[in-house]
Amino acid sequence: MELFHGVNVDWLGKKWYFLAFSMIFSVAGIVSMSMHWAHTGYPVPLGVDFRGGTEVQVKFAQTPDVGQIRAATVAAGIKDATVVIYDVPSANEVLISLPERTLSENSLDTGRQQIVSALQAHYGNPFDAATGVKVDVVGPTVGRQLERQAGLATLYSMLGMLIYLWFRFQLIYGVAAVVACFHDTLITVGAFALTGQEISLTVIAAILTLVGYSMNDTIVVFDRIRENLRLSRREPLPDLVNRSINQTLSRTVLTSGLTFLTVLSLYIFGGPVLKGFSFALVVGILIGTYSSIAVAAPMLVAWQEWRGEQGKAAALPAAKRAKG
Amino acid sequence: MKKNLKNKVALIVAVLLVCLYGIFGIPSGVSGKALMDALSSRIHLGLDLRGGAHLILQVVVSEAVSAETDNTVGRIQQDLKAANLTFSQVYKPDPNKPEAIRVEGVPQASVSAARSLLDTKYSSEYDLAGGGSDSSFVLTMKPLVEKALEDKTVQQAIETVNDRVNSLGVSEPKVAPYSLGADQILVELPGISDLDRVKTIIQSTARLEIHAVVGGPFQDEAAALASVGGALPSDEEMVHGSGALATGSDADSVYVLQRVSVVAGSDFRSADPGTDQNGLRDVRFTLTNEAGDKFYDYTSANVGKSMAVVMGGRVREVANIKSAIRDSGEIEGSFSPEEVEILSKMLRTGALPASLNYLEDRTVGASLGADSIRAGVTAAIVGVLVVMAFMLVYYRSSGINADLALFLNLVILLGFMGFSGATLTLPGIAGVILTIGMGVDSNVLIFERIREEIRAGKAASAAVDQGFAHAWVTIVDTHVTTIVSAAILFLFGSGPVKGFAVTLTFGLAANLFTAVYVSRVIFEAHLNRLKPGEMVSI
Numbered sequence: 001m002e003l004f005h006g007v008n009v010d011w012l013g014k015k016w017y018f019l020a021f022s023m024i025f026s027v028a029g030i031v032s033m034s035m036h037w038a039h040t041g042y043p044v045p046l047g048v049d050f051r052g053g054t055e056v057q058v059k060f061a062q063t064p065d066v067g068q069i070r071a072a073t074v075a076a077g078i079k080d081a082t083v084v085i086y087d088v089p090s091a092n093e094v095l096i097s098l099p100e101r102t103l104s105e106n107s108l109d110t111g112r113q114q115i116v117s118a119l120q121a122h123y124g125n126p127f128d129a130a131t132g133v134k135v136d137v138v139g140p141t142v143g144r145q146l147e148r149q150a151g152l153a154t155l156y157s158m159l160g161m162l163i164y165l166w167f168r169f170q171l172i173y174g175v176a177a178v179v180a181c182f183h184d185t186l187i188t189v190g191a192f193a194l195t196g197q198e199i200s201l202t203v204i205a206a207i208l209t210l211v212g213y214s215m216n217d218t219i220v221v222f223d224r225i226r227e228n229l230r231l232s233r234r235e236p237l238p239d240l241v242n243r244s245i246n247q248t249l250s251r252t253v254l255t256s257g258l259t260f261l262t263v264l265s266l267y268i269f270g271g272p273v274l275k276g277f278s279f280a281l282v283v284g285i286l287i288g289t290y291s292s293i294a295v296a297a298p299m300l301v302a303w304q305e306w307r308g309e310q311g312k313a314a315a316l317p318a319a320k321r322a323k324g
Numbered sequence: 325m326k327k328n329l330k331n332k333v334a335l336i337v338a339v340l341l342v343c344l345y346g347i348f349g350i351p352s353g354v355s356g357k358a359l360m361d362a363l364s365s366r367i368h369l370g371l372d373l374r375g376g377a378h379l380i381l382q383v384v385v386s387e388a389v390s391a392e393t394d395n396t397v398g399r400i401q402q403d404l405k406a407a408n409l410t411f412s413q414v415y416k417p418d419p420n421k422p423e424a425i426r427v428e429g430v431p432q433a434s435v436s437a438a439r440s441l442l443d444t445k446y447s448s449e450y451d452l453a454g455g456g457s458d459s460s461f462v463l464t465m466k467p468l469v470e471k472a473l474e475d476k477t478v479q480q481a482i483e484t485v486n487d488r489v490n491s492l493g494v495s496e497p498k499v500a501p502y503s504l505g506a507d508q509i510l511v512e513l514p515g516i517s518d519l520d521r522v523k524t525i526i527q528s529t530a531r532l533e534i535h536a537v538v539g540g541p542f543q544d545e546a547a548a549l550a551s552v553g554g555a556l557p558s559d560e561e562m563v564h565g566s567g568a569l570a571t572g573s574d575a576d577s578v579y580v581l582q583r584v585s586v587v588a589g590s591d592f593r594s595a596d597p598g599t600d601q602n603g604l605r606d607v608r609f610t611l612t613n614e615a616g617d618k619f620y621d622y623t624s625a626n627v628g629k630s631m632a633v634v635m636g637g638r639v640r641e642v643a644n645i646k647s648a649i650r651d652s653g654e655i656e657g658s659f660s661p662e663e664v665e666i667l668s669k670m671l672r673t674g675a676l677p678a679s680l681n682y683l684e685d686r687t688v689g690a691s692l693g694a695d696s697i698r699a700g701v702t703a704a705i706v707g708v709l710v711v712m713a714f715m716l717v718y719y720r721s722s723g724i725n726a727d728l729a730l731f732l733n734l735v736i737l738l739g740f741m742g743f744s745g746a747t748l749t750l751p752g753i754a755g756v757i758l759t760i761g762m763g764v765d766s767n768v769l770i771f772e773r774i775r776e777e778i779r780a781g782k783a784a785s786a787a788v789d790q791g792f793a794h795a796w797v798t799i800v801d802t803h804v805t806t807i808v809s810a811a812i813l814f815l816f817g818s819g820p821v822k823g824f825a826v827t828l829t830f831g832l833a834a835n836l837f838t839a840v841y842v843s844r845v846i847f848e849a850h851l852n853r854l855k856p857g858e859m860v861s862i
Binding site: 002003057059112113133134135136137138139141142146149150152153156157160161164168201202204205208209211212213215216219220223227247250251254255258259260261262263265266268269270271273274277278281 | 372380382519520682683684685686687688689691692695696698699700702703706707708710711714718750751754757758760761762764765768769772775776794797798801802804805806808809810812813815816817818820821824825828
């Protein structure tokens with residue numbers, strides 16, 4: 001069985017459509033991030049890892065009454081608790097969160113204790129085996145540390161990729177790939193802002209994996225371009241790049257498709273804890289595949305055409321011939 | 325060629341067996357239960373799957389520095405007196421900079437004698453400055469010495485917390501320095517979901533000290549200040565407490581105590597609950613020899629005066645010194661049975677060298693952990709089945725090749741996890757699922773290339789050779805870039821995220837073996853069986 005036999009699409013000819021498509025999604029992402037920023041001071045909804053505060057997740061034996069729980073917390077003296085249903089309604093799980101209310105770590109735990117005693121008064125000890133509980137209390141110091149770590153990790157990742165690609169190919173390849181990655185990250189994070197999902201540490205892990213994965217796709221196309229450049233030096237670059245993409249299309253779509261299916265399985269069956277993580281991967285894999293064809297490759301061609309107009313010699317062929 | 329092939333197959337089977345051993349160890353039987361038991365003893369589950377508590381504590385190292393310099397202040401005073409050099413005061417001018425000590429009021433004539441004394445005795449640990457026209461000296465703890473002290477404090481705190489945590493009876497607790505922050509400790513307690521009891525035991529005592537009482541009890545701080553003429557001398561401090569229990573009053577009172585303690589924390593060698601002559605519960609303690617000598621000197625010089633037992637920054641008990649005490653004594657007070665236990669345990673396991681603050685605590689109940697495992701494993705199985713089915717349909721017999729390689733990939737991955745003792749977390753399970761997708765990528769690359777070569781007219785074995793040769797470069801590139809991302813995640817991530825990085829890296833490494841070597845061997849076996857002119861089924 002073969003799905004992509006004899007494909008001959010003019011990808012570069014469609015580059016304006018691709019640009020428009022990317023712009024629409026990027027702008028949508030940026031707009032929703034700005035709105036969120038104006039609202040809350042953060043560009044995206046942040047999970048408790050970064051935001052700090054207290055989050056208590058309780059599973060009840062029967063369907064819990066959110067109104068009752070809220071009343072119980074107010075009665076215990078907690079004024080600013082948020083109570084929401086967590087996961088699907090049939091799971092009978094409730095998430096109670098308190099914002100970061102103290103800059104001092106001495107009273108970090110009082111929020112949790114208050115919530116627990118409020119629940120205890122009405123429903124018995126939530127830590128009994130019958131009801132599952134998860135509690136996260138994150139102080140301001142740790143929140144800041146984690147933010148810093150996440151930012152640094154993403155930065156180093158992209159830098160590492162750039163250097164590796166510079167070494168294996170040429171600088172422009174590295175730049176094109178990094179721009180494609182950046183585009184993917186922007187749209188994925190924008191998707192979180194659009195759908196109101198929280199970004200936690202595991203989501204950052206997913207985004208970093210995406211960066212690696214998007215690179216994969218881009219490298220496969222670049223490898224083929226490099227091989228074809230070596231073989232035919234007369235072919236105009238846009239045609240050669242089109243041919244390279246068409247040749248690798250089968251592999252690209254299949255692999256992305258298969259990885260997408262496994263990640264989709266995770267999104268559907270993997271439970272609520274990994275929802276954010278799998279959402280990031282689902283969106284990211286789609287966009288990552290798209291960007292290798294629609295962003296990275298056209299950038300290469302555009303660069304060479306720009307250089308050609310400048311009167312400089314064509315930079316791309318004869319790239320690293322010795323390295324092969 | 326055939327013999328070569330047999331060796332290769334033998335190697336692969338050997339790898340398979342070794343990894344199975346890594347996963348299961350030697351199971352006691354082949355029933356489902358025996359295998360599950362073997363599996364769970366080899367593969368460590370993270371807290372998010374097992375249930376338990378995760379705490380990050382900050383060691384307030386400045387307290388240890390402060391205590392050390394307090395000690396030095398005492399020693400300087402003694403040394404100057406012993407050398408008959410007058411001074412007006414020795415104190416720490418800035419409470420926010422506990423590492424600096426000021427010596428003031430040395431008469432001009434003795435300045436050089438004072439300087440050489442201070443130099444001889446303290447220059448190894450302190451930088452000496454001053455001795456000029458204002459006849460004062462400033463000693464600042466050397467940065468290296470300060471850092472060494474801070475590190476030692478964190479280390480001691482880790483040991484003490486470890487002891488206390490062990491006394492809780494938790495299986496496989498973990499107490500370790502937390503790499504993402506300075507002076508921070510990570511505590512992981514599997515199976516514990518009620519944190520209150522844990523926190524009492526871990527944190528509740530900062531330091532246990534005995535101080536000389538200068539004055540008190542007073543009603544409040546104003547009265548206490550009035551008693552010392554309105555200004556508190558720098559070597560004294562005001563401490564709240566309810567040490568007036570003997571007089572039956574429970575009200576909070578204020579005491580004026582000597583700042584430098586007579587004995588503290590690590591000077592206590594043992595402590596046990598007991599009863600005093602009135603039948604009330606008390607704590608009997610013994611001091612170390614060195615501390616015993618110090619205590620003897622102090623008590624024999626101060627018979628008739630009072631000393632206060634300060635715990636966690638509050639006066640717990642005030643006792644009259646009736647006679648010299650060497651190294652054993654009692655702390656009396658109306659303690660509840662629990663208080664007596666906790667106090668003895670904390671004295672026994674050594675006091676914490678500095679306070680601990682909580683920075684973060686996360687708890688996962690055990691049933692939630694089990695739910696997560698179930699969800700993760702379901703997703704993994706569905707993912708594997710979908711991919712395997714697709715490969716069979718799309719690549720026909722070669723699809724079996726890919727599926728075998730995938731299966732072996734997973735076995736090797738789990739084998740690595742078992743051997744290395746790495747922890748499996750929920751994102752780690754996600755990493756396994758991702759490995760499935762990315763692992764099959766390598767096979768797709770190779771197979772697509774082989775199809776191209778066949779279309780170009782090459783014979784079966786040449787097509788397979790070319791397919792592997794061309795795809796190899798791309799496989800290496802893609803694996804290296806993803807492993808680099810995973811390495812960065814490992815360096816910068818915390819527990820669960822580290823688990824993800826580990827399974828992803830192991831999975832990709834295993835994939836390099838299975839997708840290239842194992843697939844190749846299977847193809848060779850297949851090619852050997854082909855009749856001349858027959859094509860590979862792909």
